[in-house]
Amino acid sequence: MARGPVPAVRAGRLARSFGDVDAVRGIDIEVLPGQVHALVGLNGAGKSTLLRLLVGLLRPGSGSAELFGVPAWGAPADVRARVGFVGSGHAYGELTVRENLRTAARLHGSCAREATARADALVESLALGRWAGRRVRTLSDGNRRRVELACALVHDADLLVLDEPTNALDPAGVVEIRESVLRRAAGGAAVLVSSHHLDEMARVATTIDVVHEGRVVGRLPPDGADLERQFFRTVHAAAEAGR
Numbered sequence: 001m002a003r004g005p006v007p008a009v010r011a012g013r014l015a016r017s018f019g020d021v022d023a024v025r026g027i028d029i030e031v032l033p034g035q036v037h038a039l040v041g042l043n044g045a046g047k048s049t050l051l052r053l054l055v056g057l058l059r060p061g062s063g064s065a066e067l068f069g070v071p072a073w074g075a076p077a078d079v080r081a082r083v084g085f086v087g088s089g090h091a092y093g094e095l096t097v098r099e100n101l102r103t104a105a106r107l108h109g110s111c112a113r114e115a116t117a118r119a120d121a122l123v124e125s126l127a128l129g130r131w132a133g134r135r136v137r138t139l140s141d142g143n144r145r146r147v148e149l150a151c152a153l154v155h156d157a158d159l160l161v162l163d164e165p166t167n168a169l170d171p172a173g174v175v176e177i178r179e180s181v182l183r184r185a186a187g188g189a190a191v192l193v194s195s196h197h198l199d200e201m202a203r204v205a206t207t208i209d210v211v212h213e214g215r216v217v218g219r220l221p222p223d224g225a226d227l228e229r230q231f232f233r234t235v236h237a238a239a240e241a242g243r
């Protein structure tokens with residue numbers, strides 16, 4: 001029997017609680033190479049928890065979370081090296097922008113010369129030139145976000161997992177990230193992204209899932225009109241059904 005490509009990321013009935021808070025309550029998800037899969041939902045819906053489970057930063061309470069076919073929790077270094085993750089606060093504040101980028105590239109296997117070249121290219125494409133020699137802790141929120149994104153993009157990851165990547169970015173930054181995501185996906189990377197920006201997700205995503213109270217409760221058509229109305233209709237229907 002012919003087998004399809006191995007999903008970059010897959011969850012099966014994945015669940016995780018914190019005390020009496022059921023943050024993720026049985027989610028199935030699969031992202032293949034070349035797909036851009038978006039998660040949208042209200043504050044506290046469970047998006048960040050799901051992403052952290054999927055990249056192996058949190059242990060599942062039950063169900064499965066896999067990266068490239070192996071369990072995400074405790075995944076070997078060579079599997080983790082294929083993932084670029086942006087959560088919150090992943091850059092080193094005491095290092096400069098350029099040092100952060102070089103370090104990220106080195107940690108993902110680049111030699112010194114290649115790491116410098118990759119860092120220079122990202123400084124250019126994310127318009128970080130003015131800040132390249134500054135310590136990251138001295139940057140504005142938006143520029144710190146750019147550095148975190150650049151660190152995730154510096155090593156040609158096969159899977160990008162981006163938690164609200166455009167938060168704090170100016171309109172130019174939003175466009176730069178959109179173009180980077182589309183370029184990486186066209187090159188075969190899988191992308192899983194959470195966001196509150198429905199229109200932005202419609203521009204980049206192949207699939208948009210709505211997360212509500214720890215579950216995937218619906219899917220929005222990426223090319224559909226009036227996404228906001230469809231989003232709220234989906235969330236309200238889920239809330240009614242859960243009463």
Ligand SMILES: Nc1ncnc2c1ncn2[C@@H]1O[C@H](COP(=O)(O)OP(=O)(O)OP(=O)(O)O)[C@@H](O)[C@H]1O
Pocket residue numbers: 018021022023041042043044045046047048049050
């Ligand atoms: N470490 C933790 N300890 C206790 N509760 C947590 C923890 N992390 C998340 N939660 C809870 O789990 C639920 C889901 O939170 P999560 O951060 O995953 O939501 P989110 O959809 O990413 O929200 P937002 O859009 O506001 O970032 C929330 O009720 C949150 O308070």
